[in-house]
Amino acid sequence: MSRITARRKITRLTVGSRTLAGEDLLAVEEPLEIRVNGRRLAVTMRTPGNDIDLAAGFLVSEGVITTGDGFNTARYCAGAVDGVNTYNVLDVTLGPGVAPPAPSLERSLLTTSSCGLCGKESIDAVRTKSAFVIADDPVRVDAESLTTFPEQLRAGQNVFEKTGGIHAAGLFDAATGDLLVLREDVGRHNAVDKVIGWAVKENRLPLTGTVLMVSSRASFELTQKALMAGIPVLAAVSAPSSLAAEFAAEVGMTLVGFLRGDSMVIYAGGDRIVDRADAASAAVA
Template sequence: MAEVRVHKVNTAGSASEVADVTAREEPLEIRVEGRSVAVVMRTPGHDEELASGFLVSEGVVQKPRDILEVSQCPSTNNEHGNIVDVLLGGAVVNWESLTRHVFSASSCGLCGKTSIESVFQQFPAVKGEWQVSPKQRDLLPLDRHILLVSGRVSFEIIQKALAGGIPLVAAISAPSSLAVDFAQEAGQTLVGFLRGETMNVYTHPQRLKTAP
């Protein structure tokens, strides 16, 4: 878990800053014999088992002895995630087929990336002067929209919103720790637990106005 500070807001106009926690989310780059094959998003822990299971699901290995070792790679210039390298015990890898299948089978858009650096794409931060008012209706163009999410907010959702210039993302459930960090850095307002008459504002609360 990761500790964060949030602004709890209700429809009566009251707001208070309190401590909260979010589920930790970080990318894991999986390498096979030094070659990057995929990046998956996960809660850190049991990375060796995750990498092994990934290779089983992709058909790279069939038996336990096909994997000699799964090791953590030392951090280089990347501070956002972790890297594991899998040493195989004689299994023959069709690299072209493996990477092509990972890209085509990925529905999340991140798991098809083959390095952590490619996950953290660079987009300009959103402008900070726009504010959301209860009286606003016409929010065109896209940078005048808000994005409403029916579940939890992952890093990828925040990144896609930023790519479209969307300054505010709101969800009925909780954001991950990486989503909060990314939204804070990108200048986006991130709202969670938008239910009934209350909500938690995790980043950039200055963009919200309460009803008079």
Template sequence: MVLNGPPPSMNTQTQCRTMASTEKQFDVSKLGGHGASRIDDVVAVELPLSIRITSGDVSKSMGITMRTPGRDRELALGFLYSEGLISEFSEVSEIKTSTDSIEIICRSIDHEILNDYNRISTITSSCGICGKDSISNMLHTHGPKLKNGPQISMNSIETSVNDLRKRQPLFNSTGGSHASAVATKNGDIVHLEEDVGRHNALDKLVGHLLSNKQLPADELMLIVSGRASFELVHKAIRAGFTVLIAVGAPSSLAVEMAREHGLTLVGFAKKESLTIYSSPSRVSIS
């Protein structure tokens, strides 16, 4: 939710108005070949969310993440699942939410993992896992060994990527959000999440799947709208995905982790062209 205050003074350089909880409209100056003009521009909302996990007498803050408001429940669940702090939705007994905070109350928790967990206090929308306080902690992935997964075709990948572009209302309005989606082996998208942070979009997606008892997601493809960073590969493996399709490029650490765990990592996915960086046997030309 965006807090509404008094309207800005008429001599304010840039005025704005709140539209929906995910979008905000600003009066801006635009310069171009035809000179300068004043227009209304819509941007994606970014606000802090404090996440806390509680079990019995033990309660720990997981820090503050910068996110697009909405689907906070799924975001927190997906985040905790990706970090290995919860493994099933049945472990959660209660969820308490407010405008800028959420508390996940669990019936039980792995106290060893919780005690080893340390992050800096604020996680920006551009970085989720970079708050870890040590390299060894960051590189540890909690989760089962990946299964064989589906066999998919280039046509299925092209279908899912094209559909992804059509199903991003926040991006279409603002140009400032990322998307994560799951699709069948035929390329049919079954669910999609958006957020200003690529890791938040994936956490929301994983939280949705967790809530609906659809993890591990070994028979579904994961598609992301941007580059494939290490953190996205980490989250994909934890959720049991065997195929990760990225519209953009992967990082070196993303490729190395995908190869280590047997994840099929596809980058630069576009019409009639893609690059497979690991486990290519799951992808066929026809």
């Protein structure tokens, strides 16, 4: 299998101090070609590991599958260098009766680790229609519990601990505050797809009653991926984009940004966030 981290010779320089030679550990970034029934669908830059989760989540994000039954098998193929499999080509077989991706869905460009929408042929194609209606999800999230999610996410970031250069996404149970799954990748959209792909294999779609926590900003692509998996709440340690906030309000998603320490900024769907301490103070008054 491919490496997740790689060592590189470096020079550490501190202005006014001595320059030192050494080594640093970096997060690996390599291409993954995703094929469906033998036909290339997309190429994305990712950190190797949980590639099957990534492919399954990508297919959910693109509206190809909506349940675990839609994902049949996946196997590494081709991509050999000097007779050694590079594990950078993954061929997925869809479940019985699942229609293959439309030709218009095929990405003509490389999807970089910073952009999960690269290669979309038009603006309309970006707004993929979801099979799930999250606006009807009655989930409520305790604000105090929500503030613990970033630290839980950080504590589980093993590759980030070694490299300092990788994103993470975690799926939490909104009722209990338990971390259900965590995935890391150089691409924030890949980390989310890996989380969604885990849910596909566990046959847990739609992900009602859950919170998706990301270690990055909340972009439009992440809100869209959450919608496609039926996730009602998206929380980020950094800011959302304007389009992400607009889209979240449009589809009935709760969007939280700047979730740090004991504070947060709610950009959409604030009725789902319950501050019990504030409610208690109001009752006393």
